[in-house]
Amino acid sequence: MTSGFWSMGGYARYVWPCFGFAFVVLGWNLWSARRYRAAAKARASRALAMAASEAR
Amino acid sequence: MWTWFYKLASPPYVYGVAAALVPWLLGVAALALAYGLIAGLAFAPPDYQQGDAFRMIYVHVPSALLSLTAYTVMAAASAVALIWRIKVGHAVAAASAPIGASFTILALVTGSLWGRPMWGTYWAWDPRLTSELILLFLYVGVMSLRSAFEDPARGDRAAALLAIVGVVNVPIVHFSVVWWNSLHQGATIVRIGAPKMPGSMLWPLLSMWLGFMLFYGAVLCMRLQGEVLNRERQAMWVREAIKS
Numbered sequence: 127m128t129s130g131f132w133s134m135g136g137y138a139r140y141v142w143p144c145f146g147f148a149f150v151v152l153g154w155n156l157w158s159a160r161r162y163r164a165a166a167k168a169r170a171s172r173a174l175a176m177a178a179s180e181a182r
Numbered sequence: 183m184w185t186w187f188y189k190l191a192s193p194p195y196v197y198g199v200a201a202a203l204v205p206w207l208l209g210v211a212a213l214a215l216a217y218g219l220i221a222g223l224a225f226a227p228p229d230y231q232q233g234d235a236f237r238m239i240y241v242h243v244p245s246a247l248l249s250l251t252a253y254t255v256m257a258a259a260s261a262v263a264l265i266w267r268i269k270v271g272h273a274v275a276a277a278s279a280p281i282g283a284s285f286t287i288l289a290l291v292t293g294s295l296w297g298r299p300m301w302g303t304y305w306a307w308d309p310r311l312t313s314e315l316i317l318l319f320l321y322v323g324v325m326s327l328r329s330a331f332e333d334p335a336r337g338d339r340a341a342a343l344l345a346i347v348g349v350v351n352v353p354i355v356h357f358s359v360v361w362w363n364s365l366h367q368g369a370t371i372v373r374i375g376a377p378k379m380p381g382s383m384l385w386p387l388l389s390m391w392l393g394f395m396l397f398y399g400a401v402l403c404m405r406l407q408g409e410v411l412n413r414e415r416q417a418m419w420v421r422e423a424i425k426s
Contacts, residue, residue: 131223131224134234134235134237135228135233135234135235136233136234137233137234137235137299137386137410138237140235140296140298140299141235141237141238142293142297144238144241144242144291144292144293144296145219145223145240145241145293147288147292147295148241148245148288148292151245151284151285151287151288152397154284155281155284155397155401156401158280159281159401159404159405159408160404162404162405162408163404163405163407163408163411165408166212166407166409166411166412166415167408167411167424168416169411169412170411170412170414170415170420170424173416173426174415174420174421174424177416
């Protein structure tokens with residue numbers, strides 16, 4: 127039963143890379159979106175700090 | 183009646199709504215994807231012609247539909263930005279492009295993996311495959327054009343124009359299997375009349391589709407927050423927003 131599941135009726139070499147690549151794309155999207163938002167927050171913080179120091 | 187539309191033109195409002203939506207969208211997407219994966223891989227019966235190879239549908243179809251949805255969102259946001267001069271529209275378009283491009287690559291790769299055992303080849307210059315490849319080139323073109331200008335406003339306008347012109351490819355991708363002779367099978371879910379699949383195969387597919395769409399919504403909101411901050415970093419409201 128378990129070996130039948132993993133062999134996917136002889137199509138394992140196509141089915142598992144298909145799902146594996148989907149996980150890579152989902153993971154990349156989540157990671158890159160978080161990184162993009164964090165970088166934007168850091169840039170905005172720096173810009174605000176610079177504006178505050180210039181005001182003084 | 184149009185109050186909600188005008189509110190969407192306000193960067194702080196959009197930033198707040200996006201921040202509030204992310205955890206909900208991600209949570210429901212995770213549940214939908216988990217159900218779709220388990221039911222699709224372990225409980226759906228094998229197809230009478232394709233055997234277990236048909237299970238690639240649970241990734242391929244949602245990613246292909248998402249590639250078209252993300253482009254339509256990008257083009258609609260670009261049109262809103264150009265017609266009503268709403269800057270948030272450009273931010274939505276810029277946020278949607280890399281997500282849509284990545285899911286177009288996923289649709290092409292998974293389609294290629296599915297094509298090898300079914301058609302005997304990883305690639306054919308078939309109308310559906312070729313128009314989907316053109317969709318990827320359009321995404322790359324829009325992203326490149328946006329970053330090609332020193333003045334970001336000019337880059338936004340040029341990318342918006344290309345996105346709007348390129349939206350003509352979306353119905354071409356969808357109807358290519360109807361308009362031309364194609365190796366690719368016809369529509370499975372998005373078609374007039376009842377879907378062609380039995381419920382035990384269809385429900386996991388619908389769940390995966392829902393999961394992909396909600397996941398897209400979540401990462402779109404996260405990228406949109408970044409886009410809005412990049413464009414508004416001198417504004418006073420940003421100080422409060424980045425503290426929270």
